[in-house]
Amino acid sequence: MEETKQVSGVEEMKAVAHPLRVRLLGSLREHGPATATELAKRFQTDTGSTSYHLRKLAQFGFVEEIADPSGHHRARRWQAAHKTTSWSNTQLAATAEGREVVGFIHRRQVQTLTENLERFHSSMAELPEPWVEAFGNGDLITSLTHESLNALWDNFYADLDRLSKQDSDSAEARPIAIFVSGLPR
Template identity: 60%
Template sequence: MDENAGTAKGVRQVGEIEEFKALAHPLRARLLGALREHGPATATELARRFATDTGSTSYHLRKLAQAGFIAEAGEPGHPRARRWQAVHRVNEWSAVDMAATAEGREASAIMRRQQVDILIRDVEAYEAALSSLPTAWVDASGVGDLLVRLTPDSVNTLWARFYAHVDELVAQDATDPAARPVSIVVAGLPRNAS
């Protein structure tokens, strides 16, 4: 992880469909994720990371900046030398508001599938590295699923407690040299009663 990573602070509440659509583009989501994980970078560095051309990468970075998800890091410079950084640590939105329109439902579906794609990439990378991981990490790693009966209020309580506990653990481990980035993907999706 880059020494400048983690400089983004706080939560961004995404309220407008146009903002949400800016996030729903697959390359933009990956660019924002890389800026959050690795810290500030130029379009050229990000294009190299994702095997895209610099022009396309610059275009998508400008779209993220226009929507307020990223900003220039430090002094403005030549467009190709401009360094970008994430503005917020995480984005949130109202699932109810997004489900109210066809555009919102489409953008939400794209975001959910991107999250599943991240999980697949992380599982594949984990499996490729499994033989070289320390035993403690092998023991701590895993993927699980549960099927439980809950009310919508209980699911919302679960989310709140889960994220609060994650924040506590991140703060606890912030200076521990044994800590490393850990991908956590969670879902709570109702099934039909039948």
């Protein structure tokens, strides 16, 4: 699997910005390969719709079909083609349609944050104390240049990559939802 899918235009971004497609892609990234039937059950939709949306994601290179490990030739399994999706805000913000689709993705990310936060709070009593204590959420206002904000992103992702590799073989490692944002005010 490649590291990052770089979106280059509005049509490509619209392909992933559909409400079900963004959830399908996220699920394949988090849970690994699945069939359209498995995904339809997960998202309580019909297999035909799920298959259609997976083919649309494949058309733009977000997902790819893989061989079924059971050797069953009729079962179509899908996997995410990349770990992350990236785009140029400047390039997509050049049109109203681009701004709309990027806005949808950003709002979906905030919705996912809220869902993860609610899930965390409802399970706090069952989590081991070190995990409850490790939870963090911040709301900071500072002054930076755009160069410094870009440097912050570069450093953040480099540290995250280093720590992910460091912990990849640890039995104590868990999937962690991380949401970051840097919004000019």
